[in-house]
Amino acid sequence: MPADITAILDRYGADRTRLLDMLWAVQDADGHITQPAIEGLAAGLSLSRAEIEETVSFYHFFSMQPAGRHRIYLNNDVSTQLSGRYEAVRDAFEEACGCTFGTVSADGRFGLYDTACIGMCDREPAALIDFVPFTDLTPERVAKIVASLKDGVATKSLAAAFDSGCDVVTTRWQRTGPVFDPRTAAGPSLEALFSLAPGEILEAVAASGLRGRGGAGFSTGLKWRLCRETKAATRYVVCNADEGEPGTFKDRALLTDMPHLLIEGMVAAAYAIDASAGVIYLRAEYRYLFDRLDSLIADYRKAGWLGHNIAGSGFDFDLRLQLGAGSYVCGEESALIESMEGKRGSPRNRPPFPVEAGFCGMPTIVNNVETLAAVPRILKEGADWYAGFGTEKSPGTKLLSVAGDCARPGIYEVPFGITVGEFLDMVGAEPALALQVSGPSGECINAAQSRHRRLCHEDLSIGGAMTVFSAERDLLDHMSRFLSFFIAESCGICTPCRSGNVAMKTLLERLRDGRGEQRHLADLERWGHIIAETSRCGLGASAPNPVLSSLREFPDLYAALVDGREAEMFVPGFDLDASTGDYRRIVERARSNGR
């Protein structure tokens, strides 16, 4: 049945900022975003068709052509490559569905697509089928799953049968800590919040030393105060649940096992900065958590913890979920805000920063799931308690998502400041060749030489992803894959990120093919620095990191690529005068001979 555009427009108040929701509604009804739907939405929102299409075409999970009744997105990220079964699982999907990746089967039943990290790194290979996660895949399971789908079994009930009887993915909690423990996490505890003044909350968060847990590590207390101090009609609290950094799945753990901490952290933040509305921006890869989170929000509303005059305090605040549509760069806070406004996820120029002018031009704080979830724990146990963990400049604890070549992948809570050696022993990763700290945008470090280094903002910043590579791995192949990831996820509006990373990749592949020279190693480094320094946002600034950090940490791997080929084999450039000198001398001689 074709999507009822009028009903969809009505449901979202013909509000342009809700364009992503409307596009999801169209796609859920029609299977893809049809031309009539684009025309209808353009008319209803007073936009040009081109403006609707530019949003649709930006996002990985929106399609303007029929994309298969069952859409299968198989993760092709590095962590699945390390599982050793990726190729076999991929082949099994193609055989069972009767089509190759990137195409739709002849009967229109299945569409097979590659996708970047879906946050199931400790359970690879994994795929999203109709946005339901299927983990720990083997060729046999793939055959069974596809056969059941052909028999008409509903995707959701099929998933329940495959993951120990529940419709969510069970978290592998390898090590819980003082801050986050699913066994002891209490239910709603907001009474205490409203006995405090907003200023006291700001003080407590500042005193705890809490820093942004997305990786950048900006002071949460300072961010909130800057936002509070910006005069405005309203302010917004945004939770960045767009956990896209390949190798990261710790926010999935919190969203699955302790979502009430997140909601209460957002209420606390809103009360502290005097915000009227909040949004949890949930990545499309976690769409299977949408209904659970939505009903939890409804429970809070019913209990009077969200909405008008919360707990008789006179404070109004409500919260909603915003589903993304597949774009890594939307994890950048200003791109996330653009996406929340129903636009392409291109990062904004800064200044102004979101705390001054964010969602719809209003002061906005954007915080990571883990940051916000820590706030109720800080308020309950005290800022001093929290600051007692970790190091001086990195107080508290950190959740790590551990995957790759180790005995015990999963989620760990650790105090900031543990050494790389302690980490490797804890996860059972000996002997390791390399450790990818904080995903591709972080650093690739030499495991053996870095055992003394510390995981904290003073040394190795940690965002959440820790991927271990054993000595058997072709490390530069994985660095090249990381580069491909950044190339595909670049929003495309700035020159260095869009074009520069392609140049880096071309040169790296040339070296790996054995066609490189010594001077190309210096070129890689210089090009990487130019891209990092001139890019508009953090994606571009960190895209060269896999190459730059592995060049620094594993110079021998690169030296081996140009071994025996010296610079003098090829003279770059062409000196016209020098090359035609013989000819010129002959002509001059002929002239002087009077000929």
Added chain:
Amino acid sequence: MADEVTFFIDGRPCTAAAGDNLVEAAADNGVYIPTLCHYKGHKPLGTCRVCMVRVDGREAAACTFGVRDGMRVDVDAPELADARKALIELLFVERNHFCPACEKSGRCDLQAVAYHMHLTVPRFPYRYVPFTVENFAGKLLIDHNRCILCGRCEEFVRRGDSKVFAMKQRSSEARITVDLALLAEMSANEIAHAVHVCPVGAILAPGQGFDTPIGRRKYDTHRIGEITDGRD
């Protein structure tokens, strides 16, 4: 000027009104900072990054900064000049810029900045990807071979509040496109404005080439059609 401030370019004191666009303030003080996406007097886009300078020790696109009192700007440093040149080179290798065949040759900002920087050959490998030329209802041409994705058409060509041009896809797949319904309403003057807004030869009006024939046939021994005495 009420709040005129002093700032420094490569150590030299300069003056401007506080908040003035840095690229324009630099020009007023006799310092050229190359730009492609900047459209004088309009809001900064910060997309081409060619105006890369250092503001108070940090790399920044000059077009996105307002002048502040005491601001220290480095423009001339060799590594900055090299980075700016690299960005121009990245644009040249990304698509197919054949200046001699381009209607905008001589009026193209990319070409002019490349000459200014003494660009001879880009350090980056050419991509050699063929792009299409689209003819929109005989009213407008978009030559994607020449587009630098600066976003000027998207931002500065509007009908009412609506964008006439938009960017589709992302990454190196990104393409400029035009809204056919809005294009149909555009007058010849509005199309001429769109052609003018484009800093390169990507947006063109059909039927319009060079204003005057370019160059001279300097090796002709005689002009074609000239009556000769039978000898060549």
